[in-house]
Amino acid sequence: MKYFSKIYIFxxxxxxxxxxxxxxxxxxxxxxxxxxFTGFSFKWYYELFRSPETFEALRNTLILAASSxxxxxxxxTAAAEGIYKMRxxxxxxxxxxxxxxxxxxxDIVTGMSMMLFFVAVAAILGISYENIGFTAMxxxxxxFCLPYVILSVLPRINELGDxxxxxxxxxxxxxxxxxxxVKLPNIMPGVLSGMVMAFTMSLDxxxxxxxxxxxxxxxxxxxxxxxxxxxxxxxxxxxxxLIIVTIFVLLIITNVxxxxxxxxxxMGGKKK
Amino acid sequence: xxxxxxxxxSIAAAPHxxxxxxxxxxxxxxxxxxxFTDADGGFTLENIAALPEYAPIFLLSLELSVIATFICLLxxxxxxxxxAKAKPERQKLFIMLxxxxxxxxxxxxxxxxxxxxxxxxxxxxxxxxxxxxxxxxGAVIFGMVYDFLPYMVLPIYxxxxxxxxxxxxxxxxxGCRPVQVMTKVILPLSMSGIISGVTMVxxxxxxxxxxxxxxxxxxxxxIGDTIERQFVTNALNSGAAISLVMMVLILxxxxxxxxxxxxxxxxxxx
Numbered sequence: 001m002k003y004f005s006k007i008y009i010f011x012x013x014x015x016x017x018x019x020x021x022x023x024x025x026x027x028x029x030x031x032x033x034x035x036x037f038t039g040f041s042f043k044w045y046y047e048l049f050r051s052p053e054t055f056e057a058l059r060n061t062l063i064l065a066a067s068s069x070x071x072x073x074x075x076x077t078a079a080a081e082g083i084y085k086m087r088x089x090x091x092x093x094x095x096x097x098x099x100x101x102x103x104x105x106x107d108i109v110t111g112m113s114m115m116l117f118f119v120a121v122a123a124i125l126g127i128s129y130e131n132i133g134f135t136a137m138x139x140x141x142x143x144f145c146l147p148y149v150i151l152s153v154l155p156r157i158n159e160l161g162d163x164x165x166x167x168x169x170x171x172x173x174x175x176x177x178x179x180x181x182v183k184l185p186n187i188m189p190g191v192l193s194g195m196v197m198a199f200t201m202s203l204d205x206x207x208x209x210x211x212x213x214x215x216x217x218x219x220x221x222x223x224x225x226x227x228x229x230x231x232x233x234x235x236x237x238x239x240x241x242l243i244i245v246t247i248f249v250l251l252i253i254t255n256v257x258x259x260x261x262x263x264x265x266x267m268g269g270k271k272k
Numbered sequence: 273x274x275x276x277x278x279x280x281x282s283i284a285a286a287p288h289x290x291x292x293x294x295x296x297x298x299x300x301x302x303x304x305x306x307x308f309t310d311a312d313g314g315f316t317l318e319n320i321a322a323l324p325e326y327a328p329i330f331l332l333s334l335e336l337s338v339i340a341t342f343i344c345l346l347x348x349x350x351x352x353x354x355x356a357k358a359k360p361e362r363q364k365l366f367i368m369l370x371x372x373x374x375x376x377x378x379x380x381x382x383x384x385x386x387x388x389x390x391x392x393x394x395x396x397x398x399x400x401x402x403x404x405x406x407x408x409x410g411a412v413i414f415g416m417v418y419d420f421l422p423y424m425v426l427p428i429y430x431x432x433x434x435x436x437x438x439x440x441x442x443x444x445x446x447g448c449r450p451v452q453v454m455t456k457v458i459l460p461l462s463m464s465g466i467i468s469g470v471t472m473v474x475x476x477x478x479x480x481x482x483x484x485x486x487x488x489x490x491x492x493x494x495i496g497d498t499i500e501r502q503f504v505t506n507a508l509n510s511g512a513a514i515s516l517v518m519m520v521l522i523l524x525x526x527x528x529x530x531x532x533x534x535x536x537x538x539x540x541x542x
Contacts, residue, residue: 005354009366012351016373016421019384022394026387034387035397075287082285095285098292101300104471104526105519106479108496109303112515116306116508117299143295146288204377206482211503224379228486240380247375255368 027237044238057223061203068141069199076149077191084157102144111211114140133214140212145198152197156190306512319513326498333494337477340416344473348424356432374422379482381419386486407489415483423472431465467529475522
């Protein structure tokens with residue numbers, strides 16, 4: 001039984017990695033074939049680094065992910081505090097349900113609704129859709145990141161309870177001081193993991209960006225999509241390999257740093 | 273201090289409430305508006321009336337995604353269970369290995385499967401065969417299973433690893449055979465993980481358009497492809513109508529599932 005379970009884990013994880021390993025392998029292929037390995041070369045990486053498109057997409061992706069993560073974290077943390085303090089049960093349920101809509105809805109529906117919204121906004125303001133491209137993208141990303149931030153902060157606030165902030169208030173803090181000096185440092189792990197979640201969600205998003213985005217603001221997933229539409233050369237593989245390696249390194253760093261904290265804390269977040 | 277009224281107490285939630293109304297509720301209202309109007313903005317039921325046309329596509333999406341979800345559950349449950357039973361430091365490694373593909377962009381993962389299974393792809397070159405895989409239902413289902421398996425495993429793992437170790441002992445002390453321990457104790461206790469895993473696989477599978485585009489080889493049209501096509505061809509009103517129906521169906525089934533899982537949990541706690 002012990003052996004069986006080990007073999008099973010390795011088998012499934014192995015299958016999970018075959019496509020990724022193949023992809024990494026062929027990114028070093030000398031020819032442009034993605035089926036036959038003819039020799040080792042860095043040629044596709046050179047090609048990739050020579051294209052200004054890649055760098056622009058990378059820059060855009062990072063700017064978008066960082067700004068949406070920061071905005072979502074600020075609004076989301078405040079929201080978690082507000083929701084915690086809410087006495088009215090009905091209002092509480094209503095707010096959390098609405099917040100969770102982007103998380104429950106298929107991305108394609110969220111993307112469609114956001115796109116229609118911004119088309120309408122552009123029409124009302126009488127400007128072309130391209131002019132609000134980045135803003136539209138940023139607002140959409142903040143919107144689908146918010147539930148993840150709230151879900152990661154709210155349990156911390158619940159856990160912390162009221163006693164500490166009440167003590168701070170009794171000792172003469174204003175409510176705002178009490179929040180920033182006492183509560184925030186205590187819920188910081190939740191805030192940070194929410195921010196990381198938001199950052200990665202934004203980094204990874206294709207569907208919503210695809211619907212909302214306009215041609216002048218290309219992100220990496222959008223670039224990959226347009227690359228796979230055409231005849232694929234291994235430069236897409238090289239780009240993917242670089243992304244995978246970056247994620248792998250980041251994952252190792254965060255795991256080593258978080259120490260004993262379970263690696264999956266952000267996941268399974270669909271429930272509560 | 274405590275006498276501040278409840279509105280002021282929760283003032284911190286105000287920006288979020290504002291945001292949610294403006295950017296979640298309003299866009300959904302606009303979807304409804306588009307679904308019931310024509311290109312010139314006049315009221316029409318045409319978009320809704322045309323929906324039965326898409327029923328076969330919707331049923332195909334449902335069929336493929338349900339099969340994929342079922343396979344994910346069959347493959348993923350034992351995986352989650354075995355990982356939860358492994359040594360703690362091993363568990364962390366396995367979960368990390370499971371999460372890495374999940375953090376790799378969906379497009380990349382799907383594309384790499386295509387490159388393997390393609391007619392002149394890696395597998396056929398390796399075996400020297402010409403098996404035609406891309407364009408079959410099997411390929412699309414495989415893609416869904418491969419892309420979304422971690423979403424099934426993680427919630428189940430979280431759930432199983434939280435089950436008290438003494439449950440196994442207690443159940444077998446009270447005369448359960450190992451199979452019974454599984455079916456009567458562990459499975460019911462991991463129900464909430466299963467439900468959240470099923471949701472997390474089913475929703476993206478049923479609405480995908482990239483997987484069917486790449487692995488369906490252009491022969492498949494799923495409901496996600498239909499919406500995407502309406503978007504590309506700028507047939508926004510009919511796209512909005514399909515999105516609306518899909519959203520309503522999914523939100524209804526999710527709330528039913530959540531009710532079911534909540535009552536399960538409640539029953540266990542009591």
